[in-house]
Amino acid sequence: MAAVAVGDQFAFGIVYDRYADLVYSTTYRVLGDAGLAEDAAQDVFIRIWQRPESFVPSRGRFLSWLLSVSRNRAVDEIRSRGRRLKREGRSLDPVEDHDSGYRDESSQGIDPLWAAELKESQVAVRKALEDLPREQRRVLAMSYFGGYTQQEIALQLHEPLGTVKTRVRLGMQKLRQALGDRT
Amino acid sequence: MTTGLHIDPEQADEYAIGSLEPELEHAIRLHVANCRDCAEVVADAEMVVARLALSAPLRRAPLKMRDEVMVGAGLRKPRIVARLPAIAQAAAGIAAVFIAVAALAGMFAMRSQVRDLQGENLALRDRVDDIDSAEVQIFAIGQRLEEAEEIVAEQRSEMALDSELLGAMLSTNSQVANVVTMQGKSSIGSLVWEADQSRIWFYAQRLRPLPQGQTYELWLHGNGNYVSLGTFNADDSGKATYRRFVAEGLDRYDGAVVTIETVGAEQREGDSIFYAYLIDR
Ligand SMILES: [Zn+2]
Numbered sequence: 001m002a003a004v005a006v007g008d009q010f011a012f013g014i015v016y017d018r019y020a021d022l023v024y025s026t027t028y029r030v031l032g033d034a035g036l037a038e039d040a041a042q043d044v045f046i047r048i049w050q051r052p053e054s055f056v057p058s059r060g061r062f063l064s065w066l067l068s069v070s071r072n073r074a075v076d077e078i079r080s081r082g083r084r085l086k087r088e089g090r091s092l093d094p095v096e097d098h099d100s101g102y103r104d105e106s107s108q109g110i111d112p113l114w115a116a117e118l119k120e121s122q123v124a125v126r127k128a129l130e131d132l133p134r135e136q137r138r139v140l141a142m143s144y145f146g147g148y149t150q151q152e153i154a155l156q157l158h159e160p161l162g163t164v165k166t167r168v169r170l171g172m173q174k175l176r177q178a179l180g181d182r183t
Numbered sequence: 184m185t186t187g188l189h190i191d192p193e194q195a196d197e198y199a200i201g202s203l204e205p206e207l208e209h210a211i212r213l214h215v216a217n218c219r220d221c222a223e224v225v226a227d228a229e230m231v232v233a234r235l236a237l238s239a240p241l242r243r244a245p246l247k248m249r250d251e252v253m254v255g256a257g258l259r260k261p262r263i264v265a266r267l268p269a270i271a272q273a274a275a276g277i278a279a280v281f282i283a284v285a286a287l288a289g290m291f292a293m294r295s296q297v298r299d300l301q302g303e304n305l306a307l308r309d310r311v312d313d314i315d316s317a318e319v320q321i322f323a324i325g326q327r328l329e330e331a332e333e334i335v336a337e338q339r340s341e342m343a344l345d346s347e348l349l350g351a352m353l354s355t356n357s358q359v360a361n362v363v364t365m366q367g368k369s370s371i372g373s374l375v376w377e378a379d380q381s382r383i384w385f386y387a388q389r390l391r392p393l394p395q396g397q398t399y400e401l402w403l404h405g406n407g408n409y410v411s412l413g414t415f416n417a418d419d420s421g422k423a424t425y426r427r428f429v430a431e432g433l434d435r436y437d438g439a440v441v442t443i444e445t446v447g448a449e450q451r452e453g454d455s456i457f458y459a460y461l462i463d464r
Contacts, residue, residue, distance in 0.1 A: 064233035
């Protein structure tokens with residue numbers, strides 16, 4: 001049993017090294033604060049270790065699941081703080097947000113194939129987002145990274161709720177087409 | 184969202200991106216937990232949405248986060264865990280990563296995939312084992328070759344000795360004596376005296392192996408004395424062949440005997456078991 005435990009720790013260590021930057025980047029993207037982003041990312045990994053069964057493989061690739069968990073964890077943080085977080089000066093639009101730009105500073109350690117594959121995915125997603133009409137991209141980003149509901153977005157943008165809903169739906173459809181079946 | 188209504192793909196999209204009001208979101212979550220069809224629709228939307236996270240600018244996680252995670256996860260020796268990926272890199276690179284990721288995935292109920300990978304790993308290990316055992320076999324063959332070479336070399340030197348012995352026996356300058364048992368007078372070998380070479384050849388067969396501590400000894404009788412020409416033992420097949428240079432001054436002999444002596448004994452103690460008599464040519 002000791003060997004199994006060591007093996008799992010070994011696996012956990014490798015998974016951490018592989019995904020830490022992505023998880024952190026995601027929580028940072030949502031929270032816009034290094035300390036909060038780190039806390040949330042830590043939380044994600046500790047939960048993986050303690051409750052690995054929460055990943056249901058039929059619901060997709062591990063990476064997708066992990067990023068969803070990371071995003072949700074960070075959004076929960078925002079919501080639990082009642083949006084007291086100050087995020088001024090930071091656009092949620094991934095295309096317009098040039099505060100850091102695309103910084104390929106992550107090691108993504110271990111193997112170059114993985115890093116290359118990852119970079120390819122990132123480029124594809126960014127391209128798909130760039131190709132969306134600005135309004136659609138904006139509502140998607142506000143929902144996903146900002147944790148805003150359609151009503152909150154409508155209030156912020158001074159747009160009718162129906163318009164926001166339509167933008168969300170159209171944006172998602174186009175995104176799905178652009179990304180194809182790639183996962 | 185009421186019972187009996189299902190989630191259409193557009194709603195699933197709105198849900199997946201997190202844009203719905205908390206109450207509606209909660210209702211959908213409850214429904215999805217109990218409706219397989221809707222769960223699939225939602226999962227599909229979530230897959231698309233999850234990729235949005237990849238658009239986030241990549242930032243390097245703080246280095247201290249690793250230790251904090253390891254400690255927070257309750258791994259007792261974070262330092263050891265911290266070293267493991269380095270070992271993985273050194274040991275097996277990409278393969279180790281895949282197996283490790285899959286091993287963790289195994290914790291996520293992907294047991295069969297892990298088993299497959301482990302199976303592949305085992306198959307690889309088996310192949311390594313095969314190669315190892317082949318190497319051992321090659322080593323063993325090498326050993327046997329060496330042994331065979333030794334045997335061949337031994338036989339070659341024996342043959343050389345035999346042919347020299349034959350040459351000595353055929354030489355007109357040689358005296359050849361028959362070596363016979365004391366009792367039955369059956370011949371067990373020859374004693375060849377090469378007068379011009381001052382050496383003798385002794386050749387015998389059908390010798391019984393002696394117990395440890397005992398040895399055959401050949402004595403030459405000449406000038407009224409018995410002079411030892413040395414000890415010898417039979418090989419596994421009961422043969423003995425050797426040659427000796429005879430001490431100067433001994434230019435003739437009138438007889439020879441073989442005794443069994445204790446190894447290291449300085450004087451002749453054993454009774455004669457063979458003796459040599461000249462073959463009249
Ligand atoms: Zn349903």
